[in-house]
Amino acid sequence: DVLSRAQMKGFYTAFKDQTSPVWDLHGFVLPVSCMLLAQALLDMIQSKGPFQDITVITGRGKRSSSEGPVLKKHVPLFLQNCSGPDTTSIAGNDGAFLISGEAIEKWANCSNLGVFRG
Numbered sequence: 001d002v003l004s005r006a007q008m009k010g011f012y013t014a015f016k017d018q019t020s021p022v023w024d025l026h027g028f029v030l031p032v033s034c035m036l037l038a039q040a041l042l043d044m045i046q047s048k049g050p051f052q053d054i055t056v057i058t059g060r061g062k063r064s065s066s067e068g069p070v071l072k073k074h075v076p077l078f079l080q081n082c083s084g085p086d087t088t089s090i091a092g093n094d095g096a097f098l099i100s101g102e103a104i105e106k107w108a109n110c111s112n113l114g115v116f117r118g
Helices: 002-008 011-015 030-046 070-081 101-108 113-117
Strands: 022-024 054-057 088-090 093-099
Touching (some): 030 101
Parallel strands (some): 022 054
Antiparallel strands (some): 054 093
């Protein structure tokens, strides 16, 4: 699967230097970005909190295809469509979004978590 291949190539280790509250997806393709983010969130809630705000960098999409910014548009939609935590736009930074610690806490304690895990 996508996550296993990303882990074998070392992407998850590189992405998940999660001592920082900034998770950088910039440069990954969409399927890998979604799986890395999903796994990092699931790993985070295993710690049972307290949860800090996470800034997720997608990039602005300047080098994306003619379809426009891929990660910027589709990563937050991925979280929304699979019952992930709520995201918030960051004023003045259109290449990133925020997942607040409060949103993570709410999501970790809701019944939709089973839907997210698949």
